[in-house]
Amino acid sequence: MSISSFIFFSLPFENFTVLSAFGVMSNVRKSTRIIMKAEIYLAQCVESALKQAYDTEAKVVIEKPRQEAWGDFATTVALGLAKSLRTAPRVIADKIVENIKDEAHLLDKITVDGPGFINFTLSKSHWQSSVREIIGAGEKHGNDTWGNGKKINIEFVSANPTGPLNVVSARAAATGDVLVELLNKVGFAAEREYYINDAGRQIRLLGASVAARYLTLCGKNTAVPDEGYQGEYVIGLAEQLKAEHGEEFVELDDLERNARLSKLALEKMVALHKKVMEEYRVNYHTWFYESSLRKKDVHFKIVDELKSKNLTYEKDGALWFKSSEFGDAKDRVLVTKEGEPTYFMVDIAYHQDKFERGFETLYDLWGPDHHGYIDRVSAAMQALGYAKEKFNVRIIQQVNMLRDGELVKMSKRAGNIIEMNEVVQEVGIDAARFFFVMRKLDSPLDFDIDLAKKRSDENPVYYVQYAHARIVNVIQFANENGLELSLDADLSLLEANEEIALIRKLNEFPTVIGACARLMEVHHLPAYLMEVAAAFHSFYHNNRVVTDDRKLSEARMMLLEATRCVLLNGLKILRISAPDRM
């Protein structure tokens, strides 16, 4: 992550609310400044210096140097221009530096190092004053507007209501939930959506399976169909339905009984899924029922549209879509020879429906077993006239559960899958959510159940939460000793190495949020929060907050409050609690 920091201009800024555990900040004055990242300012400085020196334009990227000693920010622009300008990179770098006009007086030092890096060191006072601005921004710290209000739909989990949710859903749920939060933080209008496949063949199979178990319970031994659901939970469903409805379905003919039981079982499963998601703190904007599309025959209208574009044909009694004309490996069936619409066919209608509801871009989060399905949906969307980049899929790799250091073997057939709810209940919601967003989406995630349950320093969740609790405790202690948080504190007293290091870290928050949103990745945020916690703990250990030196204490209280703001903001995005005491 590159460091980000702020420059303050005297422009009007909207009102804000201040986060505080104790309400001591209620008298805070309103900010009248707009926040701008230091990187953007530096990039502009370098760009105009470049124009001045060489009459050249180039995209200037400001990054964080590998070594802290080299400075706060750096750019390699001189290295990149060496060829086109036919000049040694160091010469270019020197000339750029000569032409830099630091109008905001932000810079303490600019050096040219190595083969031609330009390193910038910001003044201490800039870092110090950022503490006040972070507190002032409150929960808006890290917000941006580049999403421009664009409507984005993020569909995730969408597990079949034919069985309990497994651990992969827990990863997808945490990921999708946090992604939406991140996107909205940078100005998008992103929404969470869950698609419920409550129609079609699989649901009929569920009905038949429940019916078999139900009849068996009623004394009429019946086998579960070969392709049906064999899991224990089906017996549970049958038991519940028998308890609620007695034997009223026994005398019905098979078709009728299956249909009735299928409907009732489905309602129970969907209710269960909704409950698990709610307890996991995922609040979907939309629970979309496949049956609502089928009722309106929307999927047949899609077929008509594809037909009219001459993109379908009949073969072997089935109706095919020419998906290979849009990059799919082969054509796909829309209507089977039995005359049944495929899942795919309804799915096309579903995705188009999202567009018709006003979403400009769609993101689906799928498991690795669905990657082969991407091309055909993409093909369908293109066939219907939507640009390729409007439909996106992010594959979330698998989850391996580890217990006692051993991989827990899971098999659907053997019925020993680990349910999402079990894991969440066992390790706690905070730990589960944190662990499930810790890894890059492309990587399989090893979930160490024992580690997630540990209440010790090895567990990263507690490390971050402990930092927050510690801060709350110290501020409380300070209050008891007659110290109040005051925005007028003299921040120039924050000079210790640990203090500056912590402040610099706090200023990276907006950059981390931006990177997550831009890359559609969540794992940078928990990693960053661990860094903030580390910087804070280090500061805390080496510096007392509550001292005889009242001015210094007040300055340090400000630093603590700013740190608390960042931790709270970060945890809030992850929807993990920020405890006041541990």
Added chain:
RNA sequence: GCCCCUAUAGCUCAGUCGGAUAGAGCAGUGGUUUCCUAAACCAUGUGCCCCAGGUUCAAUUCCUGGUAGGGGCACCA
């Protein structure tokens, strides 16, 4: 056979648009508390960045080809 993902320290993993001496946590070792929470801090070692080519002033990063591991290739979802 075809497609997707992965390969970096003993272990689990970061590493942004290719840049300066490749990082963190855990484990190991040694230390820190008359003091606001020790669920904490400090010190300490380790790397054919899977292999071979290519592009480039510069490759862990991009391209090609391998090797190994995981997943997927239905008129299921």
